[in-house]
């Protein structure tokens with residue numbers, strides 16, 4: 440997503456002045472508490488194996504570029520199944536008013552039934568404009584939460600209503616959503632979508648990668664891996 444350039448400049452200048460005039464602060468010590476489990480949502484409950492190519496995607500549920508990047512990535516996952524493993528981390532951008540609350544809804548639903556997490560993410564993408572800043576500017580926080588509870592209930596059934604409502608009153612789900620954000624920060628995520636492949640960041644953060652793009656990233660890794668496996672085989676042709 441675009442950010443106003445002058446704001447970034449001002450922030451950078453302020454940071455620079457701070458560093459220049461505070462030599463003792465040249466080293467920033469940032470340490471977030473370690474969560475009990477690895478952050479994020481594993482696609483199709485298909486965790487990585489030693490043979491997997493692991494993609495981590497940082498998505499903001501109300502970011503149009505995250506939305507646009509999902510169908511080509513999903514297609515790539517189908518193409519390379521089961522070699523590709525995906526973990527989505529929600530990453531709530533501060534300039535999207537409802538990014539945190541929708542990310543929290545993902546954590547709440549994931550806790551209730553992890554099979555519903557990705558369908559909910561897709562629903563948020565599909566109906567994203569309902570949660571844009573402009574569309575919700577006159578709504579109170581409480582009525583937005585209420586709207587999201589109804590949104591989830593409509594999709595997954597009335598039995599969810601009280602559980603999702605309770606989820607929004609449970610401080611733990613707030614903390615879990617913060618962990619996602621902090622994890623993104625610790626990895627240097629500064630926009631969405633943001634992808635890592637086997638732990639390494641892809642360039643062009645903040646813009647969608649199309650299907651051809653994914654093929655050109657993954658194909659060489661697949662052939663490199665199968666080459667290695669050939670190397671390990673005993674060389675019968677010498678016998």
Ligand SMILES: *[C@@H]1O[C@H](CO)[C@@H](O)[C@H](O)[C@H]1NC(C)=O
Pocket residue numbers: 552553554555
């Ligand atoms: C979780 O959701 C899936 C898909 O909606 C459903 O088939 C399954 O029965 C649910 N599991 C539980 C424990 O409710």
Ligand SMILES: *[C@@H]1O[C@H](CO)[C@@H](O)[C@H](O)[C@H]1NC(C)=O
Pocket residue numbers: 573574575576577
């Ligand atoms: C928000 O409220 C203002 C003032 O009452 C009104 O002019 C505007 O149309 C409202 N916006 C939306 C999106 O409902």
